[in-house]
Amino acid sequence: MPPRLTPLEIQKREFAPKWKGIDPVEVESFLAMVAEEMEELARRNADMETRIRHLQEENAEHRDRERILKETLVTAQRASEDLRAAAQKQAELTVQEAQDAGERLTHNAMQRAAEIEKAIHELKIQRTNFRLQLQKMIELFQQVLDFDR
Numbered sequence: 001m002p003p004r005l006t007p008l009e010i011q012k013r014e015f016a017p018k019w020k021g022i023d024p025v026e027v028e029s030f031l032a033m034v035a036e037e038m039e040e041l042a043r044r045n046a047d048m049e050t051r052i053r054h055l056q057e058e059n060a061e062h063r064d065r066e067r068i069l070k071e072t073l074v075t076a077q078r079a080s081e082d083l084r085a086a087a088q089k090q091a092e093l094t095v096q097e098a099q100d101a102g103e104r105l106t107h108n109a110m111q112r113a114a115e116i117e118k119a120i121h122e123l124k125i126q127r128t129n130f131r132l133q134l135q136k137m138i139e140l141f142q143q144v145l146d147f148d149r
Contacts, residue, residue: 005038006038006042007039008035010031010035011032011035013031015027
């Protein structure tokens with residue numbers, strides 16, 4: 001907001017003389033001093049306004065940077081959470097696959113063991129049958145030998 005009086009207006013101001021009036025030299029000197037002070041204040045005010053604009057621009061830049069940093073942080077946090085969730089899911093999947101493979105191996109091994117036990121049992125039966133047949137043949141040969149005597 002510009003001042004209502006300018007230093008130039010103060011310097012150029014003239015007063016009408018009156019009887020028993022004030023000293024014109026003193027008035028002019030005072031007005032010059034006031035004008036000079038107003039010039040200094042106007043200069044300071046302009047400097048301050050320039051500084052305020054500069055600081056406001058700087059503040060806006062800092063706010064933009066802060067906003068960008070916050071957005072970047074949120075994005076990084078989301079990416080981190082997504083990576084962690086994906087790693088957790090992958091780990092669970094790997095564990096499940098390992099458990100499934102272990103169960104299949106165990107099932108296959110138990111099935112193979114059952115097949116081997118069955119084969120052993122069948123071989124024992126065959127051995128027993130073979131022994132019985134062999135024993136019958138031996139008895140038969142013995143009878144033949146005994147009969148020839």
